[in-house]
Amino acid sequence: xxxxxxxxxxxxxxxxxxxxxxxxxxxxxxxxxxDLNPTQVVMASGIGQAAKMPQYINTNYFNGLHGRxxxxxxxxxAANPHLTVIAEGxxxxxxGEGGNHFIHNIRRNPDIVHIVHDNMVYGLTKGQAAPTSxxxxxxxxxxxxxxxxxxNPLPVAMTLGATFVARAxxxxxxxxxxxxxxAFDHEGYALVDVLHPCVTFNxxxxxxxxxxxxxxxxxxxxxxxxxxxxxxxxxxEKFALGVIYQNKNKVSFNNRTxxxxxxxxxxxxxxxxxxxxxALLKIEA
Amino acid sequence: MKQELSIVxxxxxxxxxxxxxxxxxxxxxxxxxxxxxxxxMSRVRGGNNTxxxxxxxxxxxxxxxxxxxxxxxxxxxxxxxxxxxxxxxxIFGEEDFLSDEERDQLVGTFVPFTLNDYATExxxxxxxxxxxxxxxxxxxxxxQDHCHALINERFSHKKDKIxxxxxxxxxxxxxxxxxxQEHHDLQNREDEPLMVLSGNEALGIGAxxxxxxxxxxxxxxxxxxxxxxxxxxxxxxxxxxxxxxDEIAALNMNIGAxxxxxxxxxxxxxxxxxxxxxxxxxSGITETPCVTHIAQRxxxxxxxxxxxxxxxxxxxxxxxxxxxxxxIFSPGHMRDAVELAQKAFYFADKYQVPTFLxxxxxxxxxxxxxAPFELDAKYLESSIVKxxxxxxxxxxxxxxxxxxxxxxxxxxxxxxxxxxxxxxxxITESFDVRIQMNEKRLSKKDLLMADYQYPELxxxxxxxxxxxxxxxxxxxxxxxxxxxxxGETAYLYIKQPFPLHQDIKKYFxxxxxxxxxxxxxxxxxxxxxxxxxxxxxxxxxxxxxxxxFSIEEVVAYMKEV
Ligand SMILES: Cc1ncc(C[n+]2csc(CCOP(=O)(O)OP(=O)(O)O)c2C)c(N)n1
Ligand code: SF4
Ligand SMILES: [Mg+2]
Numbered sequence: 001x002x003x004x005x006x007x008x009x010x011x012x013x014x015x016x017x018x019x020x021x022x023x024x025x026x027x028x029x030x031x032x033x034x035d036l037n038p039t040q041v042v043m044a045s046g047i048g049q050a051a052k053m054p055q056y057i058n059t060n061y062f063n064g065l066h067g068r069x070x071x072x073x074x075x076x077x078a079a080n081p082h083l084t085v086i087a088e089g090x091x092x093x094x095x096g097e098g099g100n101h102f103i104h105n106i107r108r109n110p111d112i113v114h115i116v117h118d119n120m121v122y123g124l125t126k127g128q129a130a131p132t133s134x135x136x137x138x139x140x141x142x143x144x145x146x147x148x149x150x151x152n153p154l155p156v157a158m159t160l161g162a163t164f165v166a167r168a169x170x171x172x173x174x175x176x177x178x179x180x181x182x183a184f185d186h187e188g189y190a191l192v193d194v195l196h197p198c199v200t201f202n203x204x205x206x207x208x209x210x211x212x213x214x215x216x217x218x219x220x221x222x223x224x225x226x227x228x229x230x231x232x233x234x235x236x237e238k239f240a241l242g243v244i245y246q247n248k249n250k251v252s253f254n255n256r257t258x259x260x261x262x263x264x265x266x267x268x269x270x271x272x273x274x275x276x277x278x279a280l281l282k283i284e285a
Numbered sequence: 286m287k288q289e290l291s292i293v294x295x296x297x298x299x300x301x302x303x304x305x306x307x308x309x310x311x312x313x314x315x316x317x318x319x320x321x322x323x324x325x326m327s328r329v330r331g332g333n334n335t336x337x338x339x340x341x342x343x344x345x346x347x348x349x350x351x352x353x354x355x356x357x358x359x360x361x362x363x364x365x366x367x368x369x370x371x372x373x374x375x376i377f378g379e380e381d382f383l384s385d386e387e388r389d390q391l392v393g394t395f396v397p398f399t400l401n402d403y404a405t406e407x408x409x410x411x412x413x414x415x416x417x418x419x420x421x422x423x424x425x426x427x428x429q430d431h432c433h434a435l436i437n438e439r440f441s442h443k444k445d446k447i448x449x450x451x452x453x454x455x456x457x458x459x460x461x462x463x464x465x466q467e468h469h470d471l472q473n474r475e476d477e478p479l480m481v482l483s484g485n486e487a488l489g490i491g492a493x494x495x496x497x498x499x500x501x502x503x504x505x506x507x508x509x510x511x512x513x514x515x516x517x518x519x520x521x522x523x524x525x526x527x528x529x530x531d532e533i534a535a536l537n538m539n540i541g542a543x544x545x546x547x548x549x550x551x552x553x554x555x556x557x558x559x560x561x562x563x564x565x566x567x568s569g570i571t572e573t574p575c576v577t578h579i580a581q582r583x584x585x586x587x588x589x590x591x592x593x594x595x596x597x598x599x600x601x602x603x604x605x606x607x608x609x610x611x612x613i614f615s616p617g618h619m620r621d622a623v624e625l626a627q628k629a630f631y632f633a634d635k636y637q638v639p640t641f642l643x644x645x646x647x648x649x650x651x652x653x654x655x656a657p658f659e660l661d662a663k664y665l666e667s668s669i670v671k672x673x674x675x676x677x678x679x680x681x682x683x684x685x686x687x688x689x690x691x692x693x694x695x696x697x698x699x700x701x702x703x704x705x706x707x708x709x710x711x712i713t714e715s716f717d718v719r720i721q722m723n724e725k726r727l728s729k730k731d732l733l734m735a736d737y738q739y740p741e742l743x744x745x746x747x748x749x750x751x752x753x754x755x756x757x758x759x760x761x762x763x764x765x766x767x768x769x770x771x772g773e774t775a776y777l778y779i780k781q782p783f784p785l786h787q788d789i790k791k792y793f794x795x796x797x798x799x800x801x802x803x804x805x806x807x808x809x810x811x812x813x814x815x816x817x818x819x820x821x822x823x824x825x826x827x828x829x830x831x832x833x834f835s836i837e838e839v840v841a842y843m844k845e846v
Binding site: 013038039040042044047052054055058059060061062063064065068071072073074075076078079080082083100101103104257258259262263267268270271272274276277278280281282283284 | 311478479480490493494496498499501519520521522523524525527529530531533534535537538539540541542544545546547549563564567571573623657658659660661662665691692693695696697698699700701702703704710711712
């Protein structure tokens with residue numbers, strides 16, 4: 001029996017009724033069911049309500065800076081490919097502050113699962129617009145409503161060559177679990193954008209709203225067809241839920257390197273030979 | 286007769302001065318004391334770049350402004366060096382390389398030098414640099430066999446015609462150059478063989494010796510050279526090399542890699558480092574080691590991208606919000622560049638703090654001689670522990686250091702947090718724990734003093750005047766004290782400018798006059814001396830035009846003291 005679950009006494013800092021609770025429950029179940037050992041899993045997160053997730057899951061974690069979960073995650077995986085690595089945070093964290101890392105890590109195709117809690121708002125800092133907030137969304141800062149077009153992360157990821165792009169909804173826990181399992185099974189970068197209501201700061205995109213504006217992908221949907229997948233991803237009238245696109249044919253980051261092609265031993269387990277270094281301190285004949 | 290020569294080649298970007306420098310310095314080092322430095326414009330083609338090679342009967346590690354032999358390589362290569370020649374200078378070049386005005390006002394002797402013709406005769410106009418190599422080799426009476434071997438090594442993979450042509454070109458140059466042997470009295474070195482290396486190579490070798498197996502960096506001159514060097518060694522030594530999308534990613538990756546158990550490095554210059562500041566602070570609170578190399582150049586902003594400065598000491602000392610300890614090393618010569626780079630990894634690991642290698646364009650790009658030595662394997666030892674089931678990353682211990690484990694090594698979990706945290710690593714808002722944790726982190730400042738890298742005193746121990754400098758001013762200040770000193774002036778070479786050890790105050794207490802020398806305009810180190818040791822310097826010699834100090838500048842300044 002593995003224990004990704006925390007003690008009952010753990011004080012969870014989320015608001016009652018927040019979608020983050022469902023995501024946590026499903027993630028723990030997924031990790032349990034995959035038979036992973038908590039010592040072999042690492043979560044790297046940024047800062048935000050969503051990014052507190054590692055605090056509430058019993059595994060290794062590095063809770064770093066706002067927006068910087070991805071570079072940390074990718075480096076952990078590069079240093080020790082044996083670890084299962086998850087990068088997790090909110091829409092502001094991953095698409096806003098960390099936008100450059102989002103773009104460039106897709107290009108790397110690191111073998112990590114990237115879970116983004118998309119509540120279309122900045123929760124922790126009390127309700128400002130997120131990059132995913134809808135137009136006209138009023139906040140204490142955007143007093144006349146949001147005027148910048150929202151980002152739709154899925155097509156962005158796809159055009160950059162992402163190999164696994166999925167959207168989930170915290171209200172559909174079964175669907176979320178299926179997606180997460182597929183994400184962990186995928187070798188390469190797996191983006192899971194999880195829509196979830198922020199009951200405190202987003203009165204527009206409520207549970208009911210998400211229910212009405214989403215639908216599960218139909219049976220037999222072919223996630224390997226880029227063009228039809230792109231159509232699905234671009235549709236923001238109603239969000240398709242499921243693995244929208246998957247390309248199983250791309251090599252992941254570590255395996256693209258000469259270093260790991262020659263020798264699969266994690267760099268953290270290799271020993272440096274001082275004599276080899278000292279050879280550089282000899283005079284060439 | 287001259288006991289030393291300063292030879293300058295003035296040309297433009299794209300003329301292969303780099304290759305020529307490699308040849309010359311290697312060849313000269315076999316027989317003499319030598320130092321070489323280039324000053325280049327921030328462009329890929331054209332402009333004016335110069336290469337200075339100093340050859341001497343005594344060790345040299347800095348540049349001389351005065352030029353003995355000047356080689357002009359095009360018709361716009363004289364105007365920037367006119368002030369550096371005098372009556373006894375020889376200026377080689379094609380007749381039309383001087384403008385009429387330049388010719389009218391010329392001091393020194395112009396020697397027509399039809400380089401293109403010589404090269405063409407040897408087989409191709411492309412062999413010009415080899416003619417120059419030969420000319421200087423002839424002038425210095427270098428061992429011809431050794432020079433031929435160097436040429437062979439470089440061109441052996443090319444067609445015979447190219448190899449033979451280059452040898453021919455070398456011979457042509459050598460014969461012509463011999464005529465100038467009587468202009469100097471250089472004696473072959475009698476001491477041990479010396480190797481020649483650039484600051485970048487020295488730092489790179491040190492990093493390898495410190496176990497560096499991960500480098501993430503975003504290119505920025507002059508910090509890129511170290512990235513390039515280690516990338517070149519990466520297949521051989523098993524280094525994970527990644528060009529990050531920006532400097533923020535670079536240092537965050539570095540920290541992520543250390544967290545997982547790697548020994549990671551990032552390299553940059555001031556501008557890039559400014560972007561890394563938040564991550565420095567992340568290293569501070571998570572107590573995750575990281576090593577950062579900052580090769581300084583003049584700022585602010587983009588400043589002078591290819592020039593040198595010591596303007597970012599304050600930046601390195603104060604980088605990052607909040608309060609936490611750090612170690613900053615500033616090597617001034619090659620052996621220290623190797624050793625301090627090695628130790629930067631070891632100390633980062635030992636004390637779980639960010640460490641910095643603070644260098645500059647002059648140090649990383651110039652070529653210096655160094656006596657070979659062997660690195661100590663001790664600095665590869667790691668303080669990482671295997672975790673037990675009840676492992677807590679931030680255990681409060683007596684000595685202030687919480688044993689550091691890494692994920693997947695043992696039965697425990699490694700929880701690191703940039704939020705204030707309890708011993709387990711999870712978030713807390715307890716004021717009491719905050720105080721405890723903050724004090725634990727800050728207490729490492731006292732601990733790491735045990736490994737303070739003490740300065741070196743150069744010159745008479747009974748000094749009355751003390752020159753103090755940190756980092757790359759070593760070459761010029763040592764030469765001043767050794768060759769021009771008045772017997773009562775010594776030089777204190779600081780290799781760890783922050784934090785400073787109280788024990789070094791005694792050096793200042795002994796002096797009547799303290800002269801602080803820095804490549805910046807605001808005497809940054811003098812303020813650290815005041816803050817950390819209560820030492821007030823008497824005067825500052827400051828230079829901030831983007832060039833290093835020349836030996837003449839220091840000599841002239843010290844005459845006034
Ligand atoms: C460099 C930096 N800038 C700003 C902040 C403040 N901050 C913390 S979380 C956050 C946004 C949170 O929004 P999101 O990432 O969407 O997470 P949520 O709380 O909605 O789950 C901001 C702006 C910070 N911690 N660090
Ligand atoms: S602020 Fe919103 S997102 Fe954050 S915990 Fe509360 S409900 Fe959830
Ligand atoms: Mg959010």
